[in-house]
Amino acid sequence: MQIKVVENVLAANDAIAAQNRETLKRSGVIALNVMGSPGAGKTSLVEQTIRLLGQRLRPAVIEGDIATRYDAERVAALGAPVVHIATGGECHLDAPMVGQGLANLDLANADVVLIENVGNLVCPAEYDLGETAKVVVTSVPEGDDKVEKYPLMFRIADAVVINKLDTMPSFTYDLDRVRARLLDLNPNAVSFALSCATGQGLDAWAEWVAARAAT
């Protein structure tokens, strides 16, 4: 009985996700669902993507948060259109929330929507938002065992960003191990080791986003 209810919730979500996908396609806009642990650097990645691509593409942002508008304010300070979604305690964004977000953006004047999900390496993986691609941000200080410990999130990723590369000297982190485990689990995922703090490695990421937007 309980499982049935959950299935209904997910089926309802997927129906709205399909609508979101259609809205994006009709508008010629791509959307990236940016997920990861609290503090992995999702907002920093959104900020840097706007800085790097803001001249070539027209970015817009949907910021999902349980509480506070801090992330939306950080993004708004860069001049990008941003819709803040307060999840009201919910541990993830869902397709109806993102549908509302898209309805409040001027998609005719956008090329890429960066959707920042709630900081959570588990639950957001279960919800299709209608996005073009799923991006998982993990970071060096979190440790190099996260791909194996939170496999669903990394299995569904189209791209994995390994952030805070500049802090490698302060932590024991085996980058080759992370890449090898990711290759085992999800050979189709591309990965980018970078630092949003120093800018190292960001160009390759930005080119990947630009290439997605061009197709």
Next chain:
Amino acid sequence: MQIKVVENVLAANDAIAAQNRETLKRSGVIALNVMGSPGAGKTSLVEQTIRLLGQRLRPAVIEGDIATRYDAERVAALGAPVVHIATGGECHLDAPMVGQGLANLDLANADVVLIENVGNLVCPAEYDLGETAKVVVTSVPEGDDKVEKYPLMFRIADAVVINKLDTMPSFTYDLDRVRARLLDLNPNAVSFALSCATGQGLDAWAEWVAARAAT
């Protein structure tokens, strides 16, 4: 309808949590529910607590993980009795899981059970496990806005551990801000700024655990 189902799930959880609490009380054992983001240092804190208190108290451990036994293996290597709970994708431990864990520990020969929850700063906050105290581990690399952004977790905490203090030079982290926000949100919580890597600040934490076990 959906809300009703969730309420039933939580009511069922709370009934088992009350049983767990009774089991612990009868055995004269305390249990700490250790929660926090992936990579905050929960396992490291469990390891260091065993090292520091293992001569004075008899620790036992329940390790909750979505996948892998890495954390249970790390704790077992220290000689502490450990029960591994695979949540099977679930984003949090619940009271029935912990009840099974307690049933598989020799509580007559234990003083403190360290329960390591799934890495998640959201969902575990909603589930009473029957624990004696709730401990939230956050860490410097995660950023100093986490108390405000994930308020439920910090509101229910009895103790907040701010870990990876040794990495302060690599990050922008205002420790006073974190403490001020915690005081606003939850004036009853005690906080410990420490480093499981260097040992700095661990003594005060260990004394707090020992004092809880003595009451």
